[in-house]
Amino acid sequence: MSEPTADVDVVIVGGGPAGIAAARRLRDHRILLLEETDRLGGRLRSEPRGRYWINLGGHLFPGEGSHIQEIIGDLGLRTIEIPGIKFALSFAGRLRRNRRVETYPLTLRWTPRERLGLVRVGLTMLRAVRGWHEAMKPRSGETEAQRRARVAGYLADRTFRDLIGTPPERVDAIFRAAARRAASEIDEQSAGVGVSLFGAVWSGKKSSMALNLDGGSGRLGEAAAADLGAVVSFGSRVVRVAPDGDGVLVDYVKDEEKTTIRARQVVMAVPAPVAHRVVEGLPDDVHRVLGEVTYGPFLTMGVLTGETGPMPYDDIYAVTTPDESFDMLFNHANPLRRGARRPGGSLMVYSGGAPAAELMRKTDQEVAETYLADLYRLFPTLRGAVEETVVQRWELGNVYRRPGLDFTPMLRYCGRTDTSIHFCGDWFAELGNMEVAAGSAVEAAERVDRHLRAAARA
Numbered sequence: 272m273s274e275p276t277a278d279v280d281v282v283i284v285g286g287g288p289a290g291i292a293a294a295r296r297l298r299d300h301r302i303l304l305l306e307e308t309d310r311l312g313g314r315l316r317s318e319p320r321g322r323y324w325i326n327l328g329g330h331l332f333p334g335e336g337s338h339i340q341e342i343i344g345d346l347g348l349r350t351i352e353i354p355g356i357k358f359a360l361s362f363a364g365r366l367r368r369n370r371r372v373e374t375y376p377l378t379l380r381w382t383p384r385e386r387l388g389l390v391r392v393g394l395t396m397l398r399a400v401r402g403w404h405e406a407m408k409p410r411s412g413e414t415e416a417q418r419r420a421r422v423a424g425y426l427a428d429r430t431f432r433d434l435i436g437t438p439p440e441r442v443d444a445i446f447r448a449a450a451r452r453a454a455s456e457i458d459e460q461s462a463g464v465g466v467s468l469f470g471a472v473w474s475g476k477k478s479s480m481a482l483n484l485d486g487g488s489g490r491l492g493e494a495a496a497a498d499l500g501a502v503v504s505f506g507s508r509v510v511r512v513a514p515d516g517d518g519v520l521v522d523y524v525k526d527e528e529k530t531t532i533r534a535r536q537v538v539m540a541v542p543a544p545v546a547h548r549v550v551e552g553l554p555d556d557v558h559r560v561l562g563e564v565t566y567g568p569f570l571t572m573g574v575l576t577g578e579t580g581p582m583p584y585d586d587i588y589a590v591t592t593p594d595e596s597f598d599m600l601f602n603h604a605n606p607l608r609r610g611a612r613r614p615g616g617s618l619m620v621y622s623g624g625a626p627a628a629e630l631m632r633k634t635d636q637e638v639a640e641t642y643l644a645d646l647y648r649l650f651p652t653l654r655g656a657v658e659e660t661v662v663q664r665w666e667l668g669n670v671y672r673r674p675g676l677d678f679t680p681m682l683r684y685c686g687r688t689d690t691s692i693h694f695c696g697d698w699f700a701e702l703g704n705m706e707v708a709a710g711s712a713v714e715a716a717e718r719v720d721r722h723l724r725a726a727a728r729a
């Protein structure tokens with residue numbers, strides 16, 4: 272093991288959207304970004320395939336005025352509008368499309384008992400979503416971090432199951448599939464998490480789910496890596512972060528060799544369980560919070576297709592599929608479907624929560640066979656058109672708030688001015704997304720910047 276060297280102002284651990292945002296904000300200092308894998312982007316991942324891309328991770332980008340849009344613009348990238356239907360529903364053998372999403376269930380054939388159950392849960396949800404929209408509005412004098420904490424507290428004292436009760440099985444199946452967008456089950460996630468999933472979808476034109484990154488979400492990490500250059504060290508797995516006098520020691524393993532570097536400040540831009548494992552010397556309550564943040568798995572499969580004519584899903588971007596082995600299907604070629612229909616296409620299917628954990632234990636080939644069997648049944652014209660499948664396992668797929676998590680020790684810690692280890696990431700929200708990751712990273716980076724400037728003046 273090499274001797275510690277007092278080398279840099281800031282070490283940033285993790286090169287997902289949070290690490291990228293922090294590195295860009297701190298690039299005027301001497302920084303080093305340590306990333307375990309051979310790429311930046313974290314859970315935003317896609318691979319180019321000709322004019323299409325295979326998508327494997329996050330893909331819905333926030334709009335104008337967001338931190339992510341600022342990064343995208345600075346890097347010379349651009350988001351593109353998704354023209355297609357964002358919330359089709361395939362259920363009981365029929366594909367529902369084109370109507371307002373909240374009315375889909377009303378078009379299904381239900382028994383009187385199911386219909387009554389649906390109306391009951393529908394009214395509960397309408398009230399709760401209205402409350403969520405109210406909670407989302409910024410209040411005067413409030414910082415973004417304070418607003419985020421307040422929204423995370425919305426209906427955080429009970430599970431989503433507590434809120435919706437147990438509706439008849441077929442009604443429940445729709446809610447279960449929708450809830451798995453939070454990589455968890457209805458009885459695991461807080462009611463606020465479940466409601467936020469529906470709130471984002473029921474926002475109509477204001478929906479936050481309307482943009483893709485041109486060329487695929489993987490372009491963000493590629494462009495950021497090119498832009499940051501030599502300050503990124505790939506293949507560098509951080510194994511220990513420990514305060515040391517007025518600095519911090521960071522141990523990392525690269526090419527099987529352990530190196531220790533000394534930094535004045537460290538930004539931890541990794542999932543909470545990783546931070547919990549590697550960071551030492553934290554106050555007990557902060558360490559405990561890191562260990563209590565909950566994640567659920569996502570299993571995704573990208574599908575490259577080579578059809579020569581139109582497909583029944585060409586005008587759709589997303590379909591919820593409660594009857595299938597996957598929870599949702601995305602048509603990643605939809606944003607490119609303007610003008611004449613070009614041959615080929617790209618789809619992604621995913622499972623979240625308990626079914627994802629179960630299916631993840633199978634081999635890639637078994638996963639592909641399971642997913643493809645359902646895809647072919649849904650869209651028989653796909654048979655013979657699939658050219659390639661890529662299976663991706665995300666064990667820490669998404670973070671979701673469980674009822675009862677007291678996040679205040681972490682927020683109090685972030686408010687301190689005497690710390691050298693800072694945290695950011697999507698786990699600062701009740702439900703992970705790239706904008707929270709970037710926003711919390713900019714806040715952490717600003718604390719670091721203030722600290723370094725104050726130290727330089729002293």
Ligand SMILES: Cc1cc2nc3c(=O)[nH]c(=O)nc-3n(C[C@H](O)[C@H](O)[C@H](O)COP(=O)(O)OP(=O)(O)OC[C@H]3O[C@@H](n4cnc5c(N)ncnc54)[C@H](O)[C@@H]3O)c2cc1C
Binds near residue numbers: 285310667669
């Ligand atoms: C299938 C899927 C779909 C999603 N869809 C969307 C979406 O449409 N819109 C949206 O906003 N969000 C979506 N998300 C969530 C979004 O991807 C995350 O919220 C976001 O990537 C979080 O960014 P982050 O930087 O906090 O963490 P991550 O993206 O997880 O990045 C963390 C980085 O740290 C690195 N790392 C971990 N441990 C170490 C270590 N010990 N040493 C060094 N490096 C380490 C990792 O390799 C990784 O690069 C989706 C996620 C998945 C999996």
